[in-house]
Amino acid sequence: MNLFSDIRALVIDCLDVLAAEGVLPDGLAYDNVTVEPPRDPAHGDMATNAAMVLAKPARMKPRDIADALAGKLGADARISSAEVAGPGFLNLRLAAGVWADVVRAALTDASYGTSDMGQGRKINVEYVSANPTGPLHVGHTRGAIFGDALASLLDYAGYDVTREYYINDGGGQVDVLARSVYLRYLEAHGQEVTFEDGTYPGDYLIAAGEALKDKVGDAYVGKDEDVWLAEVRSFATDAMMDLIREDLAALGIKMDVFFSEKSLYGTGRIEQAIDDLKSKDLIYWGTLKPPKGKMPEDWAPREQWLFKSTEFGDDEDRPVQKGDGAWTYFAPDIAYHYDKVTRGFDGLVDVFGADHTGYVKRMKAAVAALSEGRVPLDIKLAQIVRLFKNGQEFKMSKRAGTFITVRDLVDEVGKDVARFIMLTRKNDTPFDFDFDKAVEQSKDNPVFYVQYASARVHSVLRKAAEAGIDTSDPAAADLSLAAHEAELALAGKIAEWPRVVEVAARTHEPHRVALYLYDLASELHSLWNRGNDDASLRFLQEDNIPATQAKIALIRAANVVISHGLGILGVTPAKEMR
Structure with a gap:
């Protein structure tokens, strides 16, 4: 049952x-006709913009429509009143029996709130995709949580979802x-070592070094690099990916596919993707224009193979292969998305870090070209997260060397708190995670409140x-015994869920x-x-069992809907507060 969809259908029938x-x-086209909750609940239960959006094409005054x-609408039993406001806004109030139907549907229909809008279409959501050089850090956390919740949401809405991690191991x-x-x-063999030339000094690699010793003994000691x-x-x-899988599990994330960038090299898969673009006359041998603004000292015009990304909305064409035959960083990304397209997905979502803003247009251009516009690509940017405690920016991790790990965050506040709080802001909005608020038991802490x-x-x-009141059915x-305005307000909010x-x-x-x-x-x-x-609003009325029920x-x-919603967010509902 989707009450808003049902009432919109009624509006269309009346039109x-x-x-x-x-x-x-x-x-007349009804595509832009909506039925939504009014901005001010005092105006009614629902509002439709039908008269406003149809006035111009109908060449009529909105109020007349x-x-x-x-x-x-007033002739329908579900509508208790339909009131015209202002120049043509239409506010609706629904009969009390409608709210009873909503509550009953939430209680009896296990699929209440789910949708068939996806119609089983295959969609790939790629997220996290961190370099396999260490444990996940807090910078990855937001994208990981966002991507996982989005995948669950799309699944709930009727899509066939694949969760994918792109291993940047090439x-x-x-x-x-x-x-x-x-x-x-x-x-591990007792030698003194110095970490130089950008090597990773984090303690998390100690176990890997010891495991390598256990595997090969002293076979690599003193040997040249080309040997080992x-x-x-x-x-x-492999060791770092095991660590990353453990980090993902700590966040409640399980991927369907781990795709290796390295598998694209030396297998002809990059060549195949570029050949596909060549067959469409979208690759040419040319020279890029010099960059705008201050000219870099090392810039020089170079002939190379370029992709005509400007034909698909990009700001400039993009190089895919250098004059010496080496692939650019963009080439394997094209090949990876070509692989997704050929796997038969109907839609793609990439969750990138905020530092990938400049990559959005070129990647969308590549997918549009490879799929001939058939497969949409939506790129979501996860903005940075800053951690605060006692009003100060918070640094926790010593084990990692220079960054705060996902495990640090989960150990500090728990998976459920981390996930819910990260999802209380839009993904592309910078976010400050306050540890004090995260554990505060107040209305200001959204996860606690829910x-x-x-x-x-x-x-x-x-x-x-304990009182012997049967609530088993x-x-x-x-439900007519729960018809106070405050009770109907709760039923109205339940109705908004689908x-x-x-x-x-x-x-x-x-x-x-x-x-x-x-x-x-x-x-x-x-x-x-x-x-x-008001004692009549208390949930337990021991002298009135039917009202209590x-x-x-x-x-x-309401709690059924809370459980479903928390399930989408990857949060476990609470049965009691400790």
Whole structure:
């Protein structure tokens, strides 16, 4: 049941009737007609913009359309009133029985809130994709949590989702990792070592060095790099990926696919992708224009193979292969996305760090060219996170060398707190993570506030059981006994859940789910608090069992939605607060 979708369908049906009666012209497009919660709840339960968006194409005054539409809508049993406001806004109030249907649907339909908007279309969400040179640090955390919640949201909305990690193991940084592990290997043999030339000094490599010693003994001690580099690189990459998988697990993340960049080299896969672009006359031999602004001292015009990315909205064409035959960094990324397209995905989402802003247009251009516009690519940028404690920027990690690890963060506040709080802001907004607020038990801490609502419902259920009140079949309750305006406000918020899911999935914005859960929890807490002053609103009415059953059915429906929403965010609902 999607009440907003159902009422929008009613609005469209009424518009069709008006067209059939000659009140409206035939052939009007209803694509921009919406039914949404009003900005001010005092204006009603829902509002439609139908009269406003149809006025111009219908060549009519908005209010004339609104008046005619209000008359038709008012004839439906679900509508208690349809009021025209201002120049043509139409505010709707729904009959009390509608809210009872919503509560019953939330209680009895396990799929309440899910959507078929995805229609089983295959979508690939690639996220984290950190270089395999060490444990995940806090800079990766936001993108990891965002990508995972987005994947869950899209799955909930009816898409066939693949979660993917792109292992950046094809560049020179993996050679640096191998040299760093080799130094730890020598250290494990009792040698004094010095980390120079950008090698990684973090303690996290000590275990890898010792494990390498256990595997090969002293076979590499004193040997030239060409003897051990390839083997140590593979060993070190595997060791770091094991570490990264453990970090992901600590965040509650499990990937479906780990794709190796290295697998693209020497296998013809890069050549195949570039040949595809050549066959479309999108690769040419040329010279880029000099960069704008201050000219770099080492800049010189160089002929190379260029991709016509400007034909797909980029600012300039992009090099894919240098004059000496070496691939640019862009070439394997093209090949990787070509692989995704050929795997049959209907849509792609890439979650990049904020430092990849300049990469967005070229990557979108490449996918548009490779798929001939068939496969959309949405690139989401995860802005930086700064950690604060006691009002000061917080540095925690000594083990990692120079950065704060995911494990540090999870150990400090827990997975659920980290995930929920990271999802209370839009992904492309800079975010300050305050440890004091994260553990604070107040309304200002969103994860506590939502979890507390869930715990309160379970507390009421326990007290009802102690009082011998049967709440085993909440759907059988007489919901007309929970019809106070505060109770209907909670039912109204429950009704918004399917709409929130579809809007969040359509915009790829899981933070909308977190904000909605906070609002839903607020309605439940508000109802609880009003019971302190008005005994008739208390959830337990021991002298009126039917009323108790109705009130408990209402809050259980709210908690069903809270559980579903927290599931999307990867957060475990609380049954009690400790």
